[in-house]
Amino acid sequence: MLLHPKAVPTGTILVADDQAPNRELLEELLTTQGFTVITASNGAEALDQLRQSSVDLVILDVMMPHMNGFEVCREIKANPDTYLIPVVLVTALSDKQDRIEGLRANADDFLTRPVDRVELLVRVQSLIKLKQRTDELERAESVLFALARSIEGKDPYTGGHCERLAEYSASLGQHLGLTDEQITALRRAGVVHDIGKIAVPDSIILKPASLTPEEWKLMREHPVVGERICAPLKSFRLVLPIIRHHHDKFDGSGYPDGLRGENIPVTARVLQIVDVYDALTTVRPYKPAFSITDALQTMKLEVAKGWWDAQIFDQFEQLVRTSTADFLARGAAAGGVGI
Numbered sequence: 001m002l003l004h005p006k007a008v009p010t011g012t013i014l015v016a017d018d019q020a021p022n023r024e025l026l027e028e029l030l031t032t033q034g035f036t037v038i039t040a041s042n043g044a045e046a047l048d049q050l051r052q053s054s055v056d057l058v059i060l061d062v063m064m065p066h067m068n069g070f071e072v073c074r075e076i077k078a079n080p081d082t083y084l085i086p087v088v089l090v091t092a093l094s095d096k097q098d099r100i101e102g103l104r105a106n107a108d109d110f111l112t113r114p115v116d117r118v119e120l121l122v123r124v125q126s127l128i129k130l131k132q133r134t135d136e137l138e139r140a141e142s143v144l145f146a147l148a149r150s151i152e153g154k155d156p157y158t159g160g161h162c163e164r165l166a167e168y169s170a171s172l173g174q175h176l177g178l179t180d181e182q183i184t185a186l187r188r189a190g191v192v193h194d195i196g197k198i199a200v201p202d203s204i205i206l207k208p209a210s211l212t213p214e215e216w217k218l219m220r221e222h223p224v225v226g227e228r229i230c231a232p233l234k235s236f237r238l239v240l241p242i243i244r245h246h247h248d249k250f251d252g253s254g255y256p257d258g259l260r261g262e263n264i265p266v267t268a269r270v271l272q273i274v275d276v277y278d279a280l281t282t283v284r285p286y287k288p289a290f291s292i293t294d295a296l297q298t299m300k301l302e303v304a305k306g307w308w309d310a311q312i313f314d315q316f317e318q319l320v321r322t323s324t325a326d327f328l329a330r331g332a333a334a335g336g337v338g339i
């Protein structure tokens with residue numbers, strides 16, 4: 001009989017154990033509860049299975065030859081394709097040292113041998129539910145990223161702008177010593193910062209001539225519209241201020257809020273510097289791509305005018321000048337937007 005039949009989630013569980021009787025026991029317990037189970041008899045095979053199948057949860061025996069459960073767990077958690085999959089380690093009864101090492105390997109939960117049937121199912125169900133919520137969140141993010149890229153795709157001059165911005169701003173954020181959370185937000189904002197342009201007619205976005213005051217008014221709404229589009233996503237909490245303020249200027253002359261100086265979030269000040277740099281070093285309908293030197297010179301003049309954060313610009317210039325030749329120069333072959 002199923003435990004709590006209404007609440008039982010489905011999913012695929014990978015069980016890795018070098019002892020066949022242990023694998024079979026877990027497989028039987030889990031399949032009778034409606035899960036699909038795949039098995040591996042060692043660590044390398046488990047990692048292979050993860051590459052080939054879509055797995056919702058991994059149960060790893062700690063004591064396996066060649067590659068033990070901790071090592072497999074570390075690999076799973078270090079790989080961007082698999083790190084969100086929950087991992088349960090099966091350890092000897094009350095082995096404290098194993099648990100400490102398991103936590104260091106970023107395991108999500110532990111089971112002790114002999115495995116208690118009820119405990120196993122409760123833990124598995126709760127972790128699978130968590131994984132399904134994470135999947136939903138990932139799908140929502142993917143929709144936003146796809147929308148942002150489709151807006152970018154409308155303009156022949158913008159090829160690769162979002163990806164470059166995500167990469168550049170994360171590099172500058174790292175160089176400035178920002179937190180991992182802020183750097184993740186910068187990567188996301190690099191892709192979605194102009195998503196609000198969905199509300200701006202193509203005739204304005206693609207207009208080769210100067211915009212009329214009325215058209216400018218519409219264009220200047222894109223940061224606020226973008227913030228509104230992304231607001232429901234809790235994981236975008238730190239991305240929202242970057243979207244909203246990426247056109248505010250250090251001297252208060254920007255939009256939408258006319259914020260000044262350090263009132264503009266540091267992440268937005270980082271993104272706007274790489275946004276401007278990318279626009280300058282790429283071809284536009286009204287100008288060729290600037291060389292790196294000319295782009296930096298132009299930006300220096302804009303810093304002197306009070307537009308950009310001088311300290312962040314200095315760090316950015318240092319990063320550009322000390323980076324490998326292709327870094328931040330690749331964009332020169334493609335287009336970019338800095339409106």
Ligand SMILES: [Fe+2]
Nearest residue numbers: 193194338339
């Ligand atoms: Fe923008």
